[in-house]
Amino acid sequence: MPEGDARFRLLADNAPVMVWRADPSKACDFVNRPWLDFTGRTVEQELGFGWAEGVHPDDFDRCLTIYTEAFDARRPFSMQYRLRRHDGAWRWLLDNGRPYEIAGRFAGYFGSCIDVTEMKQALDQRDELVAELTHRIKNTLAVVAAMAEQTRRNSRSAEEFHPNFLGRLHALSRAHDALFRQGWTGTTLELVAREALAPHIEPGRISIAGPDVTLPANGAVALGIALHELATNAVKHGALSTDAGRVRLFWGEAETDGEGQAWHLLRWEESGGPPVQGRPGRRGMGTRLLEGGLAGQIRGAVTLDFAPGGVRCTMRLPATQGLA
CATH class of the missing domain: 3.30.565.10 (Histidine kinase-like ATPase, C-terminal domain)
Known part of the structure; x- marks a missing residue:
C-alpha cells in the first residue's frame, strides 16, 4: 500500500465523523472505521452500492436522486436521510459530498456524515412548539375579545366595566x-x-x-x-x-x-x-x-x-x- 494511501486511511479511520469515497462510476470504494462501527457491517458489504441497503426505504429514492444528479453535474451536495444503525435503530445523517480531481481529471467524490438525530428532533419539537404557541395566542385573543364583549354587555357603566x-x-x-x-x-x-x-x-x-x-x-x-x-x-x-x-x-x-x-x-x-x-x-x-x-x-x-x-x-x- 502506498505511503500516502496508508496515511489517508489512518487519518480517516481516526476522524470523528463517518467518511466515504466514491470513484467516477458512483460506486463507493472506501468507508472509514467509524462508518463500519455505525452500520455494524463489513467493508465488503458496504463497498460498491452496498451502503444503500441501509438507507431507509422512505428516503431511498430521494437520496439516490440527489446523489446521482450531483455526481452527473460534478457539484457538491448536502442531504439528510435515515441510515440503519448496527442495533437496528434508524438514525438521521447529514451527508455532505464534494467532487475532487487528480491531475486535473475528475476522480470521484469525498463525503462525510454526522449523526444529527437529536438536533433534528429538537428542531422538530421547536417547530411544533411554535405552531402550538401560535394556536394558543389566537385562542387567547379570541377569549379576551369574547370576555370584553360579554363584560361590556353586562356592565351598566364604564366604571363598572373596568x-x-x-x-x-x-x-x-x-x-x-x-x-x-x-x-x-x-x-x-x-x-x-x-x-x-x-x-x-x-x-x-x-x-x-x-x-x-x-x-x-x-x-x-x-x-x-x-x-x-x-x-x-x-x-x-x-x-x-x-x-x-x-x-x-x-x-x-x-x-x-x-x-x-x-x-x-x-x-x-x-x-x-x-x-x-x-x-x-x-x-x-x-x-x-x-x-x-x-x-x-x-x-x-x-x-x-x-x-x-x-x-x-x-x-x-x-x-x-x-x-x-
Whole structure:
C-alpha cells in the first residue's frame, strides 16, 4: 500500500465523523472505521452500492436522486436521510459530498456524515412548539375579545366595566401561569384552583382538597375563569362577603357511569354568608359562562344551585378527555 494511501486511511479511520469515497462510476470504494462501527457491517458489504441497503426505504429514492444528479453535474451536495444503525435503530445523517480531481481529471467524490438525530428532533419539537404557541395566542385573543364583549354587555357603566374586565383578564393570566409551570401541555386541577382563588384565599376561609387530577390546556383555562367568577360572586354577594362565610372546593376520584364514561365531580359549596334569595332575576356573565361556555369547553356539565344556605356549583369533568 502506498505511503500516502496508508496515511489517508489512518487519518480517516481516526476522524470523528463517518467518511466515504466514491470513484467516477458512483460506486463507493472506501468507508472509514467509524462508518463500519455505525452500520455494524463489513467493508465488503458496504463497498460498491452496498451502503444503500441501509438507507431507509422512505428516503431511498430521494437520496439516490440527489446523489446521482450531483455526481452527473460534478457539484457538491448536502442531504439528510435515515441510515440503519448496527442495533437496528434508524438514525438521521447529514451527508455532505464534494467532487475532487487528480491531475486535473475528475476522480470521484469525498463525503462525510454526522449523526444529527437529536438536533433534528429538537428542531422538530421547536417547530411544533411554535405552531402550538401560535394556536394558543389566537385562542387567547379570541377569549379576551369574547370576555370584553360579554363584560361590556353586562356592565351598566364604564366604571363598572373596568374592574370586571380587569379581574377576568387577571384570572386568564393566572390560568396561563398554571399552564406555564407544567410546560403548556396541561396542569393539575389543584394548581388551577389555587391560582384562580389566590386573591381571595385567607386562612380558614377557603378549603381546597382532592386527589391528583390532570387538566388539558383548554380545560384549565376555562376552569380557572369559572372559579374566578364563582369567587367574585362570593365576594360581592355570597359567603366571602362576610367574616363568617366559608367556601369549600373539593373533588374525588373518577367514577364510572352506566355507559362506561369516567367522571370527576368538582364541587363548590358556600356557607355562613347572607341567605341566598334564590336564582338572580338577571342572568349575569358569570352565570352564563358557568352554565354555557364552561360546560362546552370541558365537555362536561355544570349545575348551579342557589340554595338558601349558600351557592353550590357542581362540575362534571370527563376523565377520558385528558382529565385523568
